[in-house]
Amino acid sequence: MPNFIKDNIQKTSNNSSRSIKKLLKQRSLVVAFSLLLTGLGASITSISFKTGIYFINNWRLALLDQFPSITVLPIFGALGGAIAGYLIKNIAPAAKGSGVSQIMGFLRHKKVPMNLKVGLVKLISGIIAIGSGFPLGPEGPSVQMGGSVAWQMAKWLKAPTAFRRVIVAAGGGAGIAAVFSAPLGGFVYAIEELLNSARPVILLLVVITTFIADSSADIIQALGLDPKAGGFDFNLGFLIQKEYDPSVFFLPIxxxxxxxxxxxxxxxxxxxxxxxxxxxxxxxxxxxxxxxxxxxxxxxxxxxxxxxxxxxxxxxxxxxxxxxxxxxxxxxxxxxxxxxxxxxxxxxxxxxxxxxxxxxxxxxxxxxxxxxxxxxxxxxxxxxxxxxxxxxxxxxxxxxxxxxxxxxxxxxxxxxxxxxxxxxxxxxxxxxxxxxxxxxxxxxxxxxxxxx
CATH class of the missing domain: 1.10.3080.10 (Clc chloride channel)
Structure with a gap:
């Protein structure tokens, strides 16, 4: 990244930190609501995304039991691609691509549309495309959906521009936290990749948002919205959710x-x-x-x-x-x-x-x-x-x-x-x-x- 861009990001980070401290003193309730709604919104969209992919993918696999793969997979891929492409092109062109570069572009002051329409189109088109056989994952769209939800929440609550940038990055990290059940991973990703900032007040806002997203995602999964739930039980509370349990030995060699x-x-x-x-x-x-x-x-x-x-x-x-x-x-x-x-x-x-x-x-x-x-x-x-x-x-x-x-x-x-x-x-x-x-x-x- 060119030095002048890095310097600009650093200056913006310093200004954001001061603005957010001022906002915390004057409008702490706005900040609290923004964090809560961003975490909840990121978890709902991320879990909905995973669940939608799960059901379309299962439908595709069920058809493979009845018809030859040479018929099912190409047709599914072509139709899924056409439908997802039509939605993106005609409703929200900013919803195309991985989603991570869109959030990074926004945080680098590029003109990137950020609203619920983009997040909703990303959700539906991503479910269709990935469920139809595109070999991609849910994490990129979850970053963009989380960021879009965060931007919209901050706008509705009339938060200042400096705070919107931080909350968008926090929303992106919350998307990672929810989809991977990794609150620390989402927190570090928002800081390491999206914000490039380690200001204490910014760290606090991001970590709260990612943990809200992860915790609410576990509860939402327990309600049955994700067939592969396991992070929360209404009788036992929060549980350690392991996808794999390998034998781990670490020797000096x-x-x-x-x-x-x-x-x-x-x-x-x-x-x-x-x-x-x-x-x-x-x-x-x-x-x-x-x-x-x-x-x-x-x-x-x-x-x-x-x-x-x-x-x-x-x-x-x-x-x-x-x-x-x-x-x-x-x-x-x-x-x-x-x-x-x-x-x-x-x-x-x-x-x-x-x-x-x-x-x-x-x-x-x-x-x-x-x-x-x-x-x-x-x-x-x-x-x-x-x-x-x-x-x-x-x-x-x-x-x-x-x-x-x-x-x-x-x-x-x-x-x-x-x-x-x-x-x-x-x-x-x-x-x-x-x-x-x-x-x-x-x-x-x-x-x-x-x-x-």
Missing amino acids: DFIYLVLLGIIIGIFAELYSRYVLLMQNLGKKWYKNKFVLKMSICGLILGSIYSCLPSTFHNLDELQKIIAEQNTSIGIALLAVLVLFITTGLAAASGAPGGLFYPMLTLGGSIGLIMGSWVEIATGHAPSTYIFAGMGAFVAGCSRTPITAMFLAFSLTKNLLIMKPVLISCIASFLIARAFNEESIYERQIQIELED
């Missing part, structure tokens, strides 16, 4: 292995970032303003590709699960790396409303599984944490946020012992990827996705 894994993944993450950006530029060049056609054709191509693959690849949640639990072969893991590398770039090129964190986690986990198996064959030993370290390292290499990446990988296991090995690989990956380019994939996407 593992440090070397984990650094090597981080170096390899850092190089691969930068290659992946450049590939995604290249595909996005080609998509804009080839289709220009034919957004609906572009999404429909991409959906058709994606469906056709996945119809030729084993059934494991028809449900990306299950693919990530068998990789994380090591219930698959090296051949499937290698195929997962190749397929997700190609198809997520194609999906991003279409402008589909979906995030990259989720496929990044699966890609990193697959590389960790492959490298772990090869290292064990070669040396007789491999760290037990290679898969989750790979997940965190890939996110860190692409997003340039090693602390956030560590907390996201930790959120999958809730095992404190895993944080050390994951952080080692995350830092190594971050440093290697940053040596090639200081900007994250999202910073480089800002110009591409906001050009229109």
Whole structure:
């Protein structure tokens, strides 16, 4: 990022801090309501998003039991892409893309529409696109939806402009917190990636918002709105929600292995970032303003590709699960790396409303599984944490946020012992990827996705 932009952001942060302190003294009730409504809004939209994807995806999988995949998947992809593209183009063009770059653009004083209409279109179109087979995740849209809700709440409550910027970033972090059940991950992401600020008053506002979002998301899930609930029980209260429960052993020799894994993944993450950006530029060049056609054709191509693959690849949640639990072969893991590398770039090129964190986690986990198996064959030993370290390292290499990446990988296991090995690989990956380019994939996407 150019120095004058960094200086401008720092000055804005200082001004925001002073304005917010003044606001806290004069209108503390407005601040409290803004934080509460932003956290609740982010959790409701994020859980609704995950639930909608779950049901459409299940419908698609049920049809695969009755009809051949070569018929179902391409048709689903083409129709889903066309419907989502039509909604975005005709109602809220700002709802296209990952969502993270839109929030980052807004925080860097670019003209980005921020309102409930954008959030609602992002919600519906994202559910349709991802549920129809676009290999993207819910976290990017959750960041944008959380930010849009936050902006609208602050506007309704007539909060000053400086406070709106902070609350938008807090809303984005709240979206991450709700969708990953990771309040610390959402908090650190808002500070590390979105705000680039560590002012105490700003830290306080962000951490309150992300914890409200995570807690309310757990309660909403317990009401039955998310079929994969587990973070709250009305008799027992809040519970530790683990997606995976791996055996974790961290030996001193593992440090070397984990650094090597981080170096390899850092190089691969930068290659992946450049590939995604290249595909996005080609998509804009080839289709220009034919957004609906572009999404429909991409959906058709994606469906056709996945119809030729084993059934494991028809449900990306299950693919990530068998990789994380090591219930698959090296051949499937290698195929997962190749397929997700190609198809997520194609999906991003279409402008589909979906995030990259989720496929990044699966890609990193697959590389960790492959490298772990090869290292064990070669040396007789491999760290037990290679898969989750790979997940965190890939996110860190692409997003340039090693602390956030560590907390996201930790959120999958809730095992404190895993944080050390994951952080080692995350830092190594971050440093290697940053040596090639200081900007994250999202910073480089800002110009591409906001050009229109």
